[in-house]
Amino acid sequence: LCSIPEKPDLRSKQSYVNSSALSYKNSSNISSLEKLNLDGYFSFDNIEHAAKDFGNRYHFHPTAVLYPKSVSDIASTINYIFNMGSTSEITVAARGHGHSLQGQAQAHQGIVINMESLQVPEMQIHMGETPYVDVSGGQLWINVLHETLKHGLAPKSWTDYLHLTIGGTLSNAGISGQAFRHGPQINNVYQLEVVTGKGEVITCSEQQNADLFYGVLGGLGQFGIITRARISLEQAPKKVKWIRVLYSEFSKFSRDQEHLMSSENSFDYIEGFVIINRTGLLNNWRSSFSPKDPLQASQFISEGRTFYCMEIAKYFNSDESDLVNQKIEDLLSELSYIPSTLFMSEVSYAEFLDRVHVSEIKLRAKGLWEVSHPWLNLLVPKSKVSEFALEVFGNILTDSSNGPILMYPVNKSKWNNQTSLITPGEDIFYLVAFLSSAVPSSTGKDGLQHILTQNQRILDFCCKPNIGAKQYLPHYDTQEEWQAHFGPQWEVFVQRKSTYDPFAILAPGQRIFKRQ
Ligand code: FAD
Numbered sequence: 001l002c003s004i005p006e007k008p009d010l011r012s013k014q015s016y017v018n019s020s021a022l023s024y025k026n027s028s029n030i031s032s033l034e035k036l037n038l039d040g041y042f043s044f045d046n047i048e049h050a051a052k053d054f055g056n057r058y059h060f061h062p063t064a065v066l067y068p069k070s071v072s073d074i075a076s077t078i079n080y081i082f083n084m085g086s087t088s089e090i091t092v093a094a095r096g097h098g099h100s101l102q103g104q105a106q107a108h109q110g111i112v113i114n115m116e117s118l119q120v121p122e123m124q125i126h127m128g129e130t131p132y133v134d135v136s137g138g139q140l141w142i143n144v145l146h147e148t149l150k151h152g153l154a155p156k157s158w159t160d161y162l163h164l165t166i167g168g169t170l171s172n173a174g175i176s177g178q179a180f181r182h183g184p185q186i187n188n189v190y191q192l193e194v195v196t197g198k199g200e201v202i203t204c205s206e207q208q209n210a211d212l213f214y215g216v217l218g219g220l221g222q223f224g225i226i227t228r229a230r231i232s233l234e235q236a237p238k239k240v241k242w243i244r245v246l247y248s249e250f251s252k253f254s255r256d257q258e259h260l261m262s263s264e265n266s267f268d269y270i271e272g273f274v275i276i277n278r279t280g281l282l283n284n285w286r287s288s289f290s291p292k293d294p295l296q297a298s299q300f301i302s303e304g305r306t307f308y309c310m311e312i313a314k315y316f317n318s319d320e321s322d323l324v325n326q327k328i329e330d331l332l333s334e335l336s337y338i339p340s341t342l343f344m345s346e347v348s349y350a351e352f353l354d355r356v357h358v359s360e361i362k363l364r365a366k367g368l369w370e371v372s373h374p375w376l377n378l379l380v381p382k383s384k385v386s387e388f389a390l391e392v393f394g395n396i397l398t399d400s401s402n403g404p405i406l407m408y409p410v411n412k413s414k415w416n417n418q419t420s421l422i423t424p425g426e427d428i429f430y431l432v433a434f435l436s437s438a439v440p441s442s443t444g445k446d447g448l449q450h451i452l453t454q455n456q457r458i459l460d461f462c463c464k465p466n467i468g469a470k471q472y473l474p475h476y477d478t479q480e481e482w483q484a485h486f487g488p489q490w491e492v493f494v495q496r497k498s499t500y501d502p503f504a505i506l507a508p509g510q511r512i513f514k515r516q
Pocket of ligand 1: 053054093094095096097098099100101104105106115137138158159160161164165166167168169171172173174175176220221224225226227473507509510
């Protein structure tokens with residue numbers, strides 16, 4: 001976690017390859033791929049988009065983009081490259097929706113696979129006692145939501161934003177306000193179809209090829225490309241009571257979050273965020289929250305102070321309205337928020353889950369979506385979270401933030417610990433996400449350099465002995481840092497790499513292994 005040099009000057013260059021030599025060798029090798037008999041096609045022009053991502057800071061240009069129409073397009077491409085062995089230096093990156101932050105879905109002078117063009121299998125929903133959906137790895141979660149809702153079903157665990165692909169989030173974890181109960185998205189998958197770094201197509205699950213299954217989940221794209229996933233479903237509720245309450249003390253905020261999380265019959269979604277100086281309750285790009293009393297809510301600005309907002313939701317169906325109101329009242333009566341700050345709203349389940357997209361549309365209209373996003377995501381152990389809050393909100397981010405700061409606990413005892421995801425050693429830890437946007441060309445407090453410096457100060461604090469925090473959506477420059485990130489699980493990670501992708505062809509943008 002410690003020495004992450006967040007250098008904006010890393011843009012457009014891959015530090016550990018000799019670009020010009022690679023360029024010649026790769027382009028001649030890659031053009032030979034045109035001989036392959038594919039259902040889809042390679043594009044060598046208009047491929048600049050594949051050198052961009054949501055972070056908008058790293059731009060590694062590929063030589064070609066593959067638009068696959070079948071799984072065998074992906075398998076034969078990788079197999080062809082694998083058979084070239086070390087005579088080739090071609091790397092391959094699956095690109096989901098390109099919402100990575102630091103070039104993780106890019107391939108410098110290699111091949112980017114545009115996963116969204118893989119539309120097979122068509123989504124298939126299986127009803128029954130344990131319902132599930134079979135879906136392409138390139139499918140967006142928003143499409144899965146709409147399709148499953150037609151059958152009264154939906155996945156159990158989500159991300160806050162649904163315009164991300166199945167393969168992209170399963171390569172990380174997929175954490176949101178349901179994770180305290182259901183675990184992250186990687187814990188809600190029954191089966192995967194994966195194309196390994198050798199070009200083999202392998203079906204895997206807890207019972208079949210379990211090593212590959214667990215390796216790929218949270219595996220940062222290192223062991224294979226997810227071409228199909230079988231996602232567990234539950235009955236979908238129709239409506240959601242969506243609630244926000246404010247705290248002026250971190251200790252009360254976190255105590256209430258942890259209290260709600262520990263009860264079985266609690267809310268269905270628990271998150272929270274930090275409001276620093278003048279960031280109004282509604283002036284938050286992350287949500288389309290419109291409470292019953294918008295006047296009071298909009299007046300509530302945290303001038304000069306830091307507030308903590310707990311965001312909770314209870315799912316229900318229309319005929320359960322009275323029951324759910326009573327339940328919410330009971331649950332709220334156990335909490336210690338500032339009494340005049342209860343904001344409640346009622347929305348459909350789909351509206352609730354797709355809430356961030358509303359803000360995306362507004363920001364896009366203002367040209368503010370495609371700015372740089374120097375985000376920092378951390379997992380902080382419960383025992384250190386007060387110390388962390390004191391330092392970060394008392395010392396580092398005292399007068400402003402450049403975007404939402406999410407903060408909520410999850411309970412690892414509900415999570416499967418065999419996946420590749422790295423978490424802190426304690427059962428309960430907090431997801432803390434600094435979701436900053438940088439104002440283009442600004443050299444002030446809202447500029448990229450200032451935000452990166454603040455991020456580094458937060459990371460430096462996390463490196464103090466015994467803090468035990470881990471990066472989520474991790475980013476490091478050297479293998480030593482990766483090794484430290486994985487800790488005792490590094491050996492297994494390396495072993496799996498040599499089994500499933502021995503030439504390190506896949507996901508070069510993660511910068512974990514060098515091409516062999
Ligand atoms: P990409 O950026 O395209 O790819 C990510 C990585 O996965 C790359 O290394 C890529 O090579 C690899 N990959 C992509 N597809 C496949 C595949 N089919 N098989 C194998 N490897 C593959 N995360 C959360 O956990 N919770 C949130 O609430 C959340 N909210 C977010 C909100 C926004 C606005 C954004 C931009 C991101 C958010 N994220 C969240 C982070 C997000 O989950 C990751 O960035 C995710 O990787 C994005 O998915 P993608 O389809 O864009 O993946």
